[in-house]
Amino acid sequence: MTRELIKGNVAMAEAAVRAGLEAYFGYPITPQTEILEHLARRLPELGRAFVQAESEVAAINMVYGAACTGVRVMSSSSSPGVSLMMEGISYIAGTEVPVVLINVMRGGPGLGNIAPAQSDYNQAVHGGGHGDFPRIVLAPASVQEAIDLTVASFDLAEKYRCVTMLIADGNIGQMMEPAELPEMRPLLRKDWPWATNGALGRPRRILSSIYIDPPAEEVANLRMLKTWLEIQKNEVRYKEYFIEDADFVVVGFGTAGRIALSAVRTARQQGIKVGLLRPITVSPFPFAVLDELASRAQGFLVTEMNMGQMLQDVQLAVKGRAPVEFYGRTGGMVPFPGEILKEIQRMATTKLSLTADPRQAWLERMLAK
C-alpha cells in the first residue's frame, strides 16, 4: 500500500470499512461529519448498512440493536452528541456486546464550539453512562494512529465484549496528513455464541442489560470487573520519547501530547533533560509506567486541552512522590509548542512544590497573562 494525503475523519471511516464494519448509524455534528458522509457513500456501495438516524439517541440504539446480532458496528459523534449517547452506551456495556464509538471532541461545556478540545476525557474514562462497566478508550495523536487504532478498536471490542471509544479531537478529525490505510479485510461474520440473530436450530437467546434480581446483577457486575482487570493487564498502550535519562516528564495524550513532543525536542536541544509519555490507551491508563517514572523523575508536567482531567490520574500514579505541574488550554484553544516549552523551562529553573494545587497554580499563571 502507499501513503496518501488523507483527512483524519475520512481516514477513520475508511479504516473502519476495511476492518470489516458492517453497519454505521450516526447523526451529523461538527467536527466529525466527514465520517458520516464518507460512510453514507461507502457502505451502501458495499451492500452494508448505513442509516442517518433522527438523533444521537436513536443512532446509539440502532448500534445497540446491530451489535446484538454480532456484526461489526460503530457510530461517531462529537462531544454534545456523545453526551446524548450516554444512556445507550451504558445499556450496551451492561449487555456486554461489542461496539466502537468515535468521539471527535470539541470545545464545551454545553453547545461550546466546534474547535478541538479534550474536555471529554473524564466522560470517556471515568464517566460515560450510569453504572459500573469496563471501557477501553484510545487517544490517537496523528491520522496514521487514528487509522491503526480504529482497526484495533474492533478487535478489542470483540475480545472483551465491551465499548471501545476513540477520543480524537477536532484537530485529528479535520487535519490532512500522509497516511497508509490497511488492506480491505474480507467480511468475516462470526457466529458468536451470544448473538441474537434468530434461533434457527438452536435454543433461543436473550440479550439484555436487565438483571432484576440484585444478586444476579452483582454477579454480572463482578464479571465485568474481571473483564476490566484483564483489559488492564493486557491492553495498556503508550509511547515514550526521550524518557531513559529524563529528569522531567511531560504527560499528554492525543493532540496535546503531539504538540508537547515538539516542545520536548526543542527543550532537549537546549540541554534540558525532559521526556514525554503519551498514553495511547487512556483507559486502561498506564499507571505502572508512571509509577516507575515517579520514583526517579524530578517533576511531571501534564498538558491537556482541558482544565486538568487526566492530571488527576497522573497524580494518582505519582502519589505525591514528585511535583506534578499542569498546563492546559481549554474551550477549543490549542496550545503552541512555545507555550509548553516555557512551562518546561520554568520547571527546570524554579523550585517546584510537592503540595501546591497544580490547577490553581496554572489558573493564576493564565490570569496573569
Place this chain on the structure above:
Amino acid sequence: MNPEIIKPENAVYCRPASFTEVSTHYCPGCTHGTAHRLIAEVLDEMMLKEKTIGVAPVGCSVFAYNYFDTDFVEAAHGRAPAMATGIKRVLPDRIVFTYQGDGDLASIGMAEIMHAAGRGENITVIFVNNAIYGMTGGQMAPTTLPGQKTTSSPLGRDVELQGYPLRMSEMIAKMDGAGYVVRRSLHDPANIRKAKKAVRTAFETQVRGLGFSMVELLSTCPTNWGITPVESLQWVEDHMIPVFPLGDFKVSAAVGDIRI
C-alpha cells in the same frame, strides 16, 4: 374424564409453540397476556419462530422476552424501534418486531417510532395502549383520556393543563413509509379475533417487505384503573373506543392485496 379423549388431534386450545413454558407476571385481568398470545399464534402459523427477533420495551411488558421462545433483546425506554432498525438493517431476512406500551411508544419514544415509520423500516410494532403507565404505578400517559384520574393527574386529566391524548395510529398512518397501521381492541372475543387477523396481516406485511406495520391494541389495566377486570373490559368499550376509534388507518395497496 376419559383419557382417550386427550389426544393432540382433539385439542382445541394449547400453548403456542412460540411461547415458553413459564407463567407471566401480569396482573389478573390485564390484556398483555392476550396480546402476547396473538403474536405467538401468528408466529406459529407463519412458522417464523426461528427467524424472529423480538425487541422488548420498558414498562409492564419489560419481561416480554421471558415469554416468547424466540431470540429477544431488551431496549432502553422508548428506543425499541431504533434497536429494531439496527437489527433489521443487518439481518433483512429475519423478522423483527417491537412490543411497546403507550408511555414507551407515545411519550419517551415518540421520535424513534415516528422516524422508524417515516423511513419505512420493514419492522412490525405491536402497540399496547391502556391509557396509563402501569409499571410505575398508574401515572398519566400521553394516551390518558381527558378527565381520567391517575396518580399524576389526581383530579383527572385537565386538558387545559395537561393537553390531549395522542392518537398514534392516526399520526403514523400519514407517513408514506407506513404500509399497515390499524387499531384494534382486546375487550371481547369478537374484537380479539379481529386483532389476531391484524397481527397476522402486520407480520405478513413485513415478510413481503411492504414497509412499516403497526397494530395498536386497546388494552386494560384494572390494577391502575382501580376497577375490576370485567369493569375494565367495559371501560375500554365505553370510554377508550370513543377517543381511540377502531379501524384501518393505513393499508397500502400492496398490503390490501394480502389474502390470509
